[in-house]
Amino acid sequence: MIISQAVEYSLRAMVMLxxxxxxxxxxxxxxARGQIPAAYLSKLLQGLTRARLVTAQRGVGGGYTLTRPPSQITLADVVNAVEPLQRIKKCPLGIAGHATLCPLHRKLDEAMATIEAAFQATTLDDLGKDTGGPVPLCSTEPIVAINLKMKLPAVNASRG
Amino acid sequence: MIISQAVEYSLRAMVMLxxxxxxxxxxxxxxARGQIPAAYLSKLLQGLTRARLVTAQRGVGGGYTLTRPPSQITLADVVNAVEPLQRIKKCPLGIAGHATLCPLHRKLDEAMATIEAAFQATTLDDLGKDTGGPVPLCSTEPIVAINLKMKLPAVNASRG
DNA sequence: GGAATAATGGACCTGTAATTCCTTTATTTC
DNA sequence: GAAATAAAGGAATTACAGGTCCATTATTCC
Incomplete structure (x- = not known):
């Protein structure tokens, strides 16, 4: 995959926010809505909080919020916060004595540069409106309908 | 990372071939030359053999050879043989009822399409000559010099 | 045919991403 | 201040990619 599960989940969350x-x-x-393991998402959001992309608010009525308007957050911001896509800047084989990369790694780095540029050029806001197609995160159905598929947070349990 | 370690190693091997x-x-x-764990590379090459990109020859003077001229093998061929980069064709959230992808996944798929196109457009031959820079795989030094860094295959041991 | 070379392949180990569980802390509401 | 809500975070588990080890099979050379 081109991006990790962690990044995919994080992006879903950011779109929802x-x-x-x-x-x-x-x-x-x-x-529930993004079909993401809750405990795991919690960890991811803690990371996004440290990266100052979101802020957390505890207690009733709390949750997560974007720190900046969606137009000022790029995909690259999110990706880099979760796991920075690292460009190839020097020969992975560690061979000294030449300045530029060999053709193979130059190609691979070019590919990454392309991705990086695309991610930097796309804001969360872009994802929210740019199309005529389905609304973001594929959710054309009411949220309720989706929730029915989820294992609900234990109706009768003592979950805290 | 944009490509897995397995793909990176495989590409190095293909370039050497x-x-x-x-x-x-x-x-x-x-x-030795590609700084790849030998046993692991062996497995990877077995995969490339099954994918008909290389052929193996046992015994003295044996080894691996490309099945086709380098000009007829693309980066995409190699990548797909090792671990197919899978395009996003339907909503990962499995939500039915709409034909096209939501903006997020459309963007991500676009990124992958770009990579795919770049990989399809690049042959092994391209990597071998296209530049004025360092020769492929960063090796401007004689191979001997590189081998000195390697733990040699046991000068005094009974390795089979 | 025996020795050396080299790929094949199965089993196993290891490290890391992904995921779960549970306890603690902060915040709101009554 | 008690109860409920919600994030914070440590610890443990699972799954899988990455990597090792070793015995086997095929091939060449003498």
């Missing part, structure tokens, strides 16, 4: 820019969204809500 | 298109190259030789 974009859609609800005004009010905080809980991990549970995002996990 | 390109450089020695006439005569077979052994796993040991490629492992």
């Amino acid at each position: 974009t859609q609800s820019f005004e009010e905080p969204v809980t991990v549970q809500a995002m996990a | 390109t450089q020695s298109f006439e005569e077979p190259v052994t796993v040991q030789a490629m492992a």
Whole structure:
């Protein structure tokens, strides 16, 4: 895959936060809607918090919110916060004595440069509106319908 | 990373085979020169053999050879043989009821399409000559010099 | 045919990403 | 201040890519 599971999940979450820019969204809500393991998403969001892309608010009515308007957050911001896509700047074989990369690694780095550029050029806002197709995150159905598929957070359990 | 370690190693090996298109190259030789764990490379080459990109020849003077001229093998061929880069063709969230992808996944798929195109457009032959820079695989030094860094295949041991 | 060379392949180990579980801390509401 | 909500975070587990080891099979050379 071109991006890790962690990045994919993080992007889904960020898109959801974009859609609800005004009010905080809980991990549970995002996990359910984005089909992401809740505990794992929680970890990812902690990372995004440290990267200052989102802020957390505890307690009732709390959840996560974007720190900046979606138009000012790029895909690259998110990707780099989760796991920086590292360009090939020097020969992976560690051979000294030449300045530029060999053709193979130059090609690979070019590919990454292309991706990087595309990610830098795309803001969360772009994802929220740019099309005539389905709304972001594929959710044309009401959220309720999606939640039915989820294992609900234990109706009768003592979950904290 | 944009490509896995397995793909990176495989590409290195294929480039080395390109450089020695006439005569077979052994796993040991490629492992040493490409700084790849020999046993692991062996597995990778077995995969490339099954994918009909290389052929193996056992015994003295044996090794691996490309099945086709380097000009007829693309980066995409190699990548797909090792681990196919899978395009996003339907919504990863499995939500039915819409034909096209949501903006996020459309973007991600676009990125992959770009990579795919670049890989399809580049042959092994391209990597062997296209530049004025360092020769392929960063090796401007004589191979001997590189081998000195390697743990040699046991001068005094009973390795089979 | 025996010795050396080299790929084949199965089994196993290892490190890291992905995931779960549970306890703690902060915040709100009543 | 008690109860409920929600994030924070440590610890452990699982899954899989990456990597090792060793015995086997094929091939060449003498």
